[in-house]
Structure formats: C-alpha cells, structure tokens
Amino acid sequence: MKKIGAWLAIAIASFMMIGPGALSASADDNSLQKVKETGVLKVATSPDYPPFESQTTVNGKTEDVGLDIEVAKQIAKDLGVKLKILNMDFGSVLAAIQTGKADIAIAGLSVTDERKQSVDFSKNYYTGGQTFLINKKDLQKYPTAKKLHGQKIGTQTGSLQNNLAQKYFDDSTVSNMDKTADLIFALENGKVDAVGIEKPVAQAYVAHNKKLAMIDAGYPNDSVESGKAVAAAKGSTSLINAVNQSIDKIQKNHWTDKYLKEAGKYVDDNAEDTSMLRYWHYFYNGFLNTSLIAVLAVFFGILLGLLLVMMKLSAWKVLSWPATAYIEIVRGTPMMVQVLLVYFGLGTLINLPALTAGIIAVALNSGAYVAEIIRGGINSLDKGQTEAAQSIGFSKVDTMRFVILPQAFKNIWPSLGNEFISVLKESSIVSIIGVSDLIYQLNVVRADTYRAVAPIVVVMVIYFLMTFTLTRLLNHFERKMNHD
Incomplete structure (x- = not known):
C-alpha cells in the first residue's frame, strides 16, 4: 500500500479550495455532468506501484499499465468519454482531485477515516491482503508474523501498513521510507528485518527476487482494511455513483483477476531485461x-x-x-x-x-x-x-x-x-x-x-x-x- 501522501500538499489544496466554488460543490453536484461535457475523464495516478500501476514500453512508446489503469479504462468506457492519465507523485493524487486537476484518483488507495475527511470514495474494486516481506534466509527465524514482535519493521511513510504496524507491533521498531524500492533495499542489507506490504505487490517482488520470501501479516479485519477504492472530490456524488456502476460490472464479471493477470505479464516482461540500456x-x-x-x-x-x-x-x-x-x-x-x-x-x-x-x-x-x-x-x-x-x-x-x-x-x-x-x-x-x-x-x-x-x-x-x-x-x- 502506498503512503497516505504529502499532508502538506493536501493542506494547501484544501486551503485553495475554500471559496465560493468549493462551498457550492456539495449543494450543486455537477461532477458527472462536467466529465461528460468535456468528454474526458482525468485520472490521477502514480505509476511506481506494480501491479496496480506502472509503465512499460509498447511498440517503442511508454504506456501506463496495471490493475488500476484497466479499472480507469472501464470507467471511461462506461461513461462514454476519453481517458486521460495524469501521472504524478503519490502524495499529490488526492490534492489533484481536490483542486480540480483530476476528476478521480486511482492509485492503490485504501479507504481510511483520515482520507474520508478530504475526499469521497467509491466501493472497493479490489480486496487483497497484508503481508510481510522478509529475507528468505530468515524464514526459519520468522516463520510467522508473531515472531516479528520486538524486531525492526519497515513501512512506507504515511501508509496503511505503517498504521497497522504501529498499532499491532508497538513493541517493535517501525521505520519509514518514501519508496517501496528503498524499503526492499534496506531489507536486503539488514537495515530492517521485515517490510510491511500488500500481497499483490509482495508477490511480484518474491517472483522476481529469489532472496525474498513472504509471510502473512495476520492482522484482524485484514480483508476490509486492504480494499482499494476510487477517490473523487468531496460532494462528487453523481460521479461516484457512476464509478460504482462500473465497479459492479467489473466485480460481476470477475475482471480484476484478468486485469491482475495482464498486469503480471507486463511485470514479467519488465523483469526479464532489467538492463539500464x-x-x-x-x-x-x-x-x-x-x-x-x-x-x-x-x-x-x-x-x-x-x-x-x-x-x-x-x-x-x-x-x-x-x-x-x-x-x-x-x-x-x-x-x-x-x-x-x-x-x-x-x-x-x-x-x-x-x-x-x-x-x-x-x-x-x-x-x-x-x-x-x-x-x-x-x-x-x-x-x-x-x-x-x-x-x-x-x-x-x-x-x-x-x-x-x-x-x-x-x-x-x-x-x-x-x-x-x-x-x-x-x-x-x-x-x-x-x-x-x-x-x-x-x-x-x-x-x-x-x-x-x-x-x-x-x-x-x-x-x-x-x-x-x-x-x-x-x-x-x-x-x-x-x-x-
């Protein structure tokens, strides 16, 4: 799970939103109408979190791929509009929808009470699980998450994993970093004993790094806490309702499994040749x-x-x-x-x-x-x-x-x-x-x-x-x- 984001960015965005336009948003919801009138659905995301969203080269061109991108494509298709992906740092995606830069945000977002105060959320379109990545050589030492109590745990700054680790591993040393890649590097070099991370992301790392292993985090209410949802600006009820209809269609047809499978192919292709050239x-x-x-x-x-x-x-x-x-x-x-x-x-x-x-x-x-x-x-x-x-x-x-x-x-x-x-x-x-x-x-x-x-x-x-x-x-x- 990605970090909750740069709170400073959100604070600035919230400040700039205070005004006649912001105050009238809840009273006169034209969020869906606005998207249809422009003919474009602007989606904020951060393409550094495979298999949810990443970039790959297709026919010499850089394209955004992943589970979240496919969900965005389906929403745009159902709305009958074009899709425009706005790539940015994860800490800016919520600010982007608050200030009107984007219509919705799809970036591996988990629903939290803090985020609900700033944005509206759709239904969950995907539910995964929480895990810990450890070095494979430490599997006997840490066969279950319970053995991690009192150890050093790494999580992404401001993330759901950080909140969970702080709550359920209060006797451990929990350290934070901004990027998942930095956490993995710290794990491999013994700076931390485990890294709290979402199951699909952990599976991708384990599949492409033979030095790593994955163990279940065993958190209570895990499935609820791990849900992924689409975010929109406060008061965007009509747009969220339309998004929910697309999510219902995706879940009815079990398309998230297909999306993850396709995303996995891109991850495998990228991992086959990791040469900087x-x-x-x-x-x-x-x-x-x-x-x-x-x-x-x-x-x-x-x-x-x-x-x-x-x-x-x-x-x-x-x-x-x-x-x-x-x-x-x-x-x-x-x-x-x-x-x-x-x-x-x-x-x-x-x-x-x-x-x-x-x-x-x-x-x-x-x-x-x-x-x-x-x-x-x-x-x-x-x-x-x-x-x-x-x-x-x-x-x-x-x-x-x-x-x-x-x-x-x-x-x-x-x-x-x-x-x-x-x-x-x-x-x-x-x-x-x-x-x-x-x-x-x-x-x-x-x-x-x-x-x-x-x-x-x-x-x-x-x-x-x-x-x-x-x-x-x-x-x-x-x-x-x-x-x-």
Whole structure:
C-alpha cells in the first residue's frame, strides 16, 4: 500500500479550495455532468506501484499499465468519454482531485477515516491482503508474523501498513521510507528485518527476487482494511455513483483477476531485461526535461531578479517593500511548497500543465536568490562609480544600465553560475507534481525493474556530467570576461 501522501500538499489544496466554488460543490453536484461535457475523464495516478500501476514500453512508446489503469479504462468506457492519465507523485493524487486537476484518483488507495475527511470514495474494486516481506534466509527465524514482535519493521511513510504496524507491533521498531524500492533495499542489507506490504505487490517482488520470501501479516479485519477504492472530490456524488456502476460490472464479471493477470505479464516482461540500456529513453526524456526546466528557470529568474533588485533599491517604499517581502517569503519557504502552490493553487484559476507549473515555480524561486546575488554585486562596487557617472551627465537609469550592472555582473558571475547549478539539481522537486524529470524517471525505472541501486547510479552519473559540463562552460566565460 502506498503512503497516505504529502499532508502538506493536501493542506494547501484544501486551503485553495475554500471559496465560493468549493462551498457550492456539495449543494450543486455537477461532477458527472462536467466529465461528460468535456468528454474526458482525468485520472490521477502514480505509476511506481506494480501491479496496480506502472509503465512499460509498447511498440517503442511508454504506456501506463496495471490493475488500476484497466479499472480507469472501464470507467471511461462506461461513461462514454476519453481517458486521460495524469501521472504524478503519490502524495499529490488526492490534492489533484481536490483542486480540480483530476476528476478521480486511482492509485492503490485504501479507504481510511483520515482520507474520508478530504475526499469521497467509491466501493472497493479490489480486496487483497497484508503481508510481510522478509529475507528468505530468515524464514526459519520468522516463520510467522508473531515472531516479528520486538524486531525492526519497515513501512512506507504515511501508509496503511505503517498504521497497522504501529498499532499491532508497538513493541517493535517501525521505520519509514518514501519508496517501496528503498524499503526492499534496506531489507536486503539488514537495515530492517521485515517490510510491511500488500500481497499483490509482495508477490511480484518474491517472483522476481529469489532472496525474498513472504509471510502473512495476520492482522484482524485484514480483508476490509486492504480494499482499494476510487477517490473523487468531496460532494462528487453523481460521479461516484457512476464509478460504482462500473465497479459492479467489473466485480460481476470477475475482471480484476484478468486485469491482475495482464498486469503480471507486463511485470514479467519488465523483469526479464532489467538492463539500464533498455530504459535509455526514460533517462533521455528526463535529461531533456531537467535541462529545459533549469535553462528557462534561470533565464526568467535573472529577469525577475533584476526587476526585484531595482524595486528593492528604489527610494519608493511602495516598490521596495513588496520586493523585500517577496524575497524573504520565497527564501524562507521550501521549494516543494512553492511548486505545490503554483500547480495546485494557481490550478484553481488556470489549468497549468505540470511542466509549465514546474518551470514557473522554479523561476519564481530562483528570482529571489538572483535578486540578492545582484544586490550584493551592486553593493560591492565603489560609490565613486555612481558619482563619476552622474558627474558626466548620466541619468540614474543610464548609470545603472551602462556602468553599475556590467561591472556587477562581472563580479557576481561565479555566484550566478552556482545558482544555475543549484537550480539544475534542486529542480528535481518538480517530480512531485508529475513532471518527467530525471528523478521522476528514476522512480519509474526502479518500480519497473525491481532494482534499487542501478537506476540511482545512472541518474547520479547523468547529473554529474551535466553539472561538470556546465561548470566548465561557466568557467570559460568567466575567464573570457576577466580577460576583456
């Protein structure tokens, strides 16, 4: 079971939903009508959780596959609309439906009381079971889950498994990680003795990793707690009712068994060849998006930084105060929060694509830091430069344009270069909203191949080559400016 999600994202989404539109949603439910009018069912999911949802290459193209994807296809078919899959970090799927980015979320979601406070749920379309993964060599040591009491148990952060382990294994040390692949790696290396995980996911790991074994968790009311349901925004009664009709059809025809069997074939195909060369196009696409975000964010960040520093240095308080406030707020809050706010917050007003929202958020963040870098460069110059320029008739604007800024940029070039490199690396946070950058692709490849380390090494090498090349290029221009 996946983590319950980034509560911060949900909090931001809930805040942005407070308004006339949100208040009228429950009174006037047009959720189903809206989907039919647009002709598209937008589904939020996180393709790093096979066999529920993952990605594979079919005829040279990347496709979303898995049990949840097939359920989504059937719902869209019954509604008579097209299906649009919105891939994002699992922590963002509930925020996506709360802010209208998606109509429904299908991402291996278990129904919990906490989630019911934020979203509406359909009937369960699948019921599995809870298990523990252990190292096969420890089967005699831990033949049943009861033997795990007092041991080290790993679970996914904020997940149902975490809640269950905390409740029923309160004498054990329960540690959390964000990704299942990291938990498996920790298990293999002896960092934890067992990993709490859902039965279908555990079965897939055991089938493709001969070092692992699976034991039943033995939790009370296991079948009820393990149910998977579709989520929609609060008050989406008509849409949930339509979804329930599709689920009734799926269960009547026992299609979930067929869906899982088909998903298993894709899992087997991915596991047959786990060479990183097979996934070169994943890393290549991640490289392109990461580079695009960094270049555009720095370009617009410099323009915004220039504007902010001019405002901050202005004698007019009406200009200097807003600029100062903006810089302090941006520098005082995490970039992840800013990315979520731009994507989900502005998403209530403008339907921004994830990539566009990511570029805007990173550029807005970079602009604040660039402003301070430029201000530092300006303040480092002798005041006599300004006095000399004005003495020969230069206006304040011309003095800044032709005398101060050229010298300031020459002095701050190394700092701007460092900012570029920082943006290149820190922009990886945009993967949380589904931007297919290097980190996003890394998690997809890890999920598809069941390999924890190799994809990390590949991405680390790519980042190093990018930053090394960029550093050499920036140093070249620095030497050229010093020579001039």
